[in-house]
Amino acid sequence: RLIAQLASHVRKVHRAAVILDEGGSQADVARDLNMKPFPAGKLVGQARSFARDELGRAVVRLADLDLAVKGGSRLDARFELELALAEITSG
Helix, strand or coil, X not given: CHHHHHHHHHHXXXXXXXXXXXXXXXXXXXXXXXXXXXXXXXXXXHHHCCCHHHHHHHHHHXXXXXXXXXXXXXXXHHHHHHHHHHHHHHC
């Protein structure tokens, strides 16, 4: 469940970044992601803190993690999570 929540949040931050790159505003982010203005503002702030390629790599790595913990790996799910977080945060 934690992995799904983390992946969902990173996808939203990535989507917010794409909307901003396309000239959108915080209101556009809120509308596109069906969010209230305050949480959308938080996402916009987070989106501005990361390079787009970083967010893209994080989305892909979290998808790989999801597959791994659902039987795609023989490693313990907690260890898979630690590996993924280490890779995402190391840049």
